[in-house]
Amino acid sequence: MAGFARCLVAAHLLAVAVVAMLGLILPAAAHEIRPAYLQIDQTDARHFNILWKTPLMSGMPLPVVLKLPDSVTHVLEPQERPLPGSILQKRIISAPNDLAGLRIEFVGLQATITDVLVRVNWLDGRQASAIVRPSQPWYVVPAEQSRWSVAFDYLKLGVRHILYGLDHLLFVASLMLIVRNWRVLVKTITAFTIAHSITLGLATFGLVALPGPPVEALVALSILLVAAEAVRMERGEKSLTITWPWVVAFGFGLLHGFGFAGAMTDLGLPRQDLPLALLFFNIGVEIGQLTFIAAILAVAYSARLIFTLGKPVRIAAAYGIGTIAAFWAVERLDAIFFSGGLM
Template structure:
């Protein structure tokens, strides 16, 4: 067992222990504001549930806002949705909406505003600046940046997708083959992400999430088979396996994008920016892993760690994937 495998084992066994049981708990908050009549707005406010608890954030509308209808609440498995109809004498243009409590979290909020005259805006609100001032319109650059950042954050907080990429790194030993394999995975999930988001193909979310966990478990088993010298389809044709499973993972990415929606008039741009963000986040993760491996040239590990780290890492990936699979399977069969 190489020193690089040792470092990788320590790094990701630790990662596995500290990651949460559910792979997508860190979802962004989301607000949609639609002007349905002059100075009258339909507001949809979705806050994620983290381990069954509501994110401690709340909307603070301008003081001149009056409720036309009382807020209604609907609780889903992963979020709480509040709807209300409000009226402002001077409208929302130029007004400020605050997201109280966001500064105390690590969660962003995506805000979409559609005005009666057809203008719209899409803004990513961060904890460092927990408010939005409603403008008459947003530039295409601002829309692209918002969806780019959301794509990056989604992949970096999507532990199941990252574990799949990590498993690919473990089973592919040569740099050129790894590049081809990751490229195949990228192309595949880009295809299904686009098709699902545009409504061309529809696949229910819960079965997709369960099958994604199963794909990680199967890949962990393939690593064990390869290390034992047994025939392994993934070891022989890693790009083919990565492409096949990538089609499945693309539906998982699409589920996140569908939740926040796409801005009318800028759908191609937003979809492209989100896709690029996912790829940027994936490359950041791969670069971090490969960079950490290079550091092992200057780090000495005990013989026991060097001998068993790769196996321990593989089992940690498999155990986590098996847990997710059972949890998600129980969730949509209950």
């Protein structure tokens, strides 16, 4: 038991170091990196409506240009309008021989860490979707697609969402400052998982809605609170968080679920795909979360054999987490009250 406690201490220190470096490198994207979205809807035998939505990064449009095949012609030239956190572009094209087999390119995507979620809807009911990665910044429109292929795409989206969701990872790391027993760790992570799955489902189906910017600010404040509780624990004090960390993990997990839902609801996905997308996106989130925990525990198990970690180091780690979370909270509150984040 003592060995596991030392391993947890080393693990959370490693997690704090990694996430802190990423948080300082990418402060404006400290929550999740939201994907771009391309939707193509067939309106008649020759015409298609194009919806191209790109996220804003530090207030600037994503430097990616949509390049359609040379064989299509524009019936309505691109028209843009700003949305909270993104730019929406609409156009109408004519494709006499359908789009199946044609290649759509995303110029500049290879220089980013953002994915593009693509959806194609035909009049005869056929659908296709895919996640385009920076490593292969193009999409060849298929004639048809299996549901398992769609499910696998959302699974990968969930994994990437949590691994790039630095604040969610830092929250998990902050819980590890308090939890020193593997049984309690299992309870705590399970409570967090159940809670964010509940609100992820409710928000994705539109049953409950909260604006994104306040949720992101509260997520940062939740990390700050747990970090403060970790300092109290090192001082020998008691509290609800210290005694029953799984209860607090469940409460804040409900909040984090709304943050996870932002990656899906912002894409405007058709309702017929939501059950499948929700299930596999959530599975992907859990795979990413458990991978993060397993990785830092595996590395820390070896590291603890070399280093001796005492109380001052644990307190320093808690202050490090709190400092990063406080920075994110101030940044996000500033965006809400001084940059029109609620509009």
